[in-house]
Amino acid sequence: MSTEYNKPLPVPQKWSREFWKGTKDHKFLLKKCKDCGNIDHPPYYYCTECMSLEHEWVEASGKGTIYTYSTTYMGAPPVFTKEQPFTLAMIDLEEGPRMLSRIVDALPEEMKIGADVEVVFEDVTEDTTLVMFRLVK
Amino acid sequence: MSKGQFAIIGTGEVPCGWYPDRSHLEIASMAAYLAIKDAGINKDDIDGVLGQMSIMGNDWNTEVTFGRLPEALGIKNCKTTALVSSGGASSHSIRKAAEGLLISGHDMVLCVHSQRFSEFTPGQLAEGFAKAGCDPEWEIPYGMSFNALGAMVTQRYCYETGTTVEQVGSVCVAARKWALLQDNAMNKKDLTLEQVMGSRMVSTPLTAFMCNVLADGGSAFIMTTAERAKKLVDKPIYILGEGSRYSHRNLTKAKDLTRIVTKPAADEAYNKSGLGPEDMDIAQIYASYPVFTLMIFEDMGFCKRGEAGKYFMDGNTMPGGKMPVCTNGEALSFGHTGTGVGTALLVESVRQLQGKAGRAQVPGARFLIEDCGGGAFMDVHCAVLGNEIP
Ligand SMILES: [Zn+2]
Numbered sequence: 147m148s149t150e151y152n153k154p155l156p157v158p159q160k161w162s163r164e165f166w167k168g169t170k171d172h173k174f175l176l177k178k179c180k181d182c183g184n185i186d187h188p189p190y191y192y193c194t195e196c197m198s199l200e201h202e203w204v205e206a207s208g209k210g211t212i213y214t215y216s217t218t219y220m221g222a223p224p225v226f227t228k229e230q231p232f233t234l235a236m237i238d239l240e241e242g243p244r245m246l247s248r249i250v251d252a253l254p255e256e257m258k259i260g261a262d263v264e265v266v267f268e269d270v271t272e273d274t275t276l277v278m279f280r281l282v283k
Numbered sequence: 284m285s286k287g288q289f290a291i292i293g294t295g296e297v298p299c300g301w302y303p304d305r306s307h308l309e310i311a312s313m314a315a316y317l318a319i320k321d322a323g324i325n326k327d328d329i330d331g332v333l334g335q336m337s338i339m340g341n342d343w344n345t346e347v348t349f350g351r352l353p354e355a356l357g358i359k360n361c362k363t364t365a366l367v368s369s370g371g372a373s374s375h376s377i378r379k380a381a382e383g384l385l386i387s388g389h390d391m392v393l394c395v396h397s398q399r400f401s402e403f404t405p406g407q408l409a410e411g412f413a414k415a416g417c418d419p420e421w422e423i424p425y426g427m428s429f430n431a432l433g434a435m436v437t438q439r440y441c442y443e444t445g446t447t448v449e450q451v452g453s454v455c456v457a458a459r460k461w462a463l464l465q466d467n468a469m470n471k472k473d474l475t476l477e478q479v480m481g482s483r484m485v486s487t488p489l490t491a492f493m494c495n496v497l498a499d500g501g502s503a504f505i506m507t508t509a510e511r512a513k514k515l516v517d518k519p520i521y522i523l524g525e526g527s528r529y530s531h532r533n534l535t536k537a538k539d540l541t542r543i544v545t546k547p548a549a550d551e552a553y554n555k556s557g558l559g560p561e562d563m564d565i566a567q568i569y570a571s572y573p574v575f576t577l578m579i580f581e582d583m584g585f586c587k588r589g590e591a592g593k594y595f596m597d598g599n600t601m602p603g604g605k606m607p608v609c610t611n612g613e614a615l616s617f618g619h620t621g622t623g624v625g626t627a628l629l630v631e632s633v634r635q636l637q638g639k640a641g642r643a644q645v646p647g648a649r650f651l652i653e654d655c656g657g658g659a660f661m662d663v664h665c666a667v668l669g670n671e672i673p
Contacts, residue, residue: 216434226426
């Protein structure tokens with residue numbers, strides 16, 4: 147944890163505050179529609195399937211597989227330059243949604259489409275915890 | 284729009300590249316001047332002026348919003364002026380706006396794009412494009428960039444189709460061959476596949492030469508009804524059929540990441556025109572990253588899924604090849620002018636069909652399909668254009 151964190155932080159919408167509250171407690175929550183069961187990630191104001199305003203936050207298993215990935219060696223936005231190379235991936239969550247995140251503790255050559263990953267909580271500031279993933283080895 | 288209801292009668296374009304001494308208004312004025320002269324019309328016949336939103340150049344957007352263009356261009360009879368925005372798909376949205384004006388009391392519409400990236404540092408551009416292309420809450424905090432977006436799509440497309448990274452790289456070689464035939468292109472030196480593959484790794488599997496380069500540039504075109512166009516110019520270029528599809532904002536929400544949404548849009552454009560891929564003399568594809576050229580080419584019906592890589596690698600799309608693709612060199616070699624990549628391709632399409640494409644001219648070109656798209660590959664707009672109504 148660093149007080150000099152200079153990278154962009156998520157600016158939650160009213161309807162995503164619960165998500166970021168959850169990550170602070172190291173809980174990975176997804177917004178599920180109470181009427182049709184659809185999970186929206188990213189979450190939006192109403193359910194993007196049935197327009198219901200009724201929802202609950204369900205805890206995700208934190209497990210998923212890599213749909214695609216890329217290791218960035220150069221050209222990242224300036225505040226991320228020092229961390230290069232780093233690996234980004236799209237992860238298909240067990241619950242259905244696909245999300246973008248960072249893969250930590252993996253060598254670029256270890257990355258593979260279809261590989262199993264599990265969630266890691268990165269406390270980047272006192273108030274913000276990002277959801278990242280690591281390979282299940 | 285019915286088949287061949289609208290036509291483009293003139294185009295203008297400025298050199299693309301790094302020109303810090305050239306202002307937005309200068310680019311717009313030069314492009315408009317050339318388009319009016321090319322059409323051979325009286326500027327006072329124009330009664331609508333539309334400006335394309337520029338990306339990152341917000342002062343210019345404000346200028347256009349506040350009516351700079353008609354005053355600066357001396358469009359005395361202007362009834363309506365507006366800024367049109369839609370990611371990189373502006374060549375489509377501005378055309379739709381122009382058609383709206385033409386069916387509601389306007390005679391002739393001038394459409395202008397102007398973009399200046401040279402006022403920004405490379406870091407500002409990387410950040411600006413990350414902000415534009417990626418989600419501020421769910422992607423940017425992880426270090427997402429536009430190149431990483433293109434890279435992830437490439438990775439998945441190669442995985443699903445067996446296409447090699449070298450085959451993807453061959454798209455860049457072909458684009459450069461075309462750019463060498465274009466006086467206004469940014470890149471003036473030949474490029475080999477060895478150079479593409481050997482350049483520095485940016486985001487796996489994309490090397491530096493597989494990523495587009497931002498540039499200053501601009502172009503303009505004049506649109507009117509087909510009926511009016513026939514009286515004004517020898518070779519009006521007709522819009523014969525169009526199709527559009529939207530897919531997503533965040534790439535994780537793409538309906539199909541390795542096909543985007545080209546096929547239904549292309550099929551619709553073909554159906555409306557009564558023509559098919561076999562009738563096309565050229566394909567003008569908005570890609571920005573070479574993998575999109577391959578997947579869009581396939582979904583436009585020119586190759587089976589997974590076969591475009593070999594087709595490009597074999598040189599079929601290069602000058603003199605069976606099926607010319609991106610005859611101006613596209614974002615990869617002509618230069619990436621933000622929202623103007625599609626407009627530059629549209630302008631080049633018109634030049635080709637009018638027989639005004641100079642050294643890049645495809646002999647006897649009659650029909651072509653062009654597409655543009657915007658955002659983080661959020662949509663696809665296909666149009667079949669022709670110099671006759673079949
Ligand atoms: Zn619902």
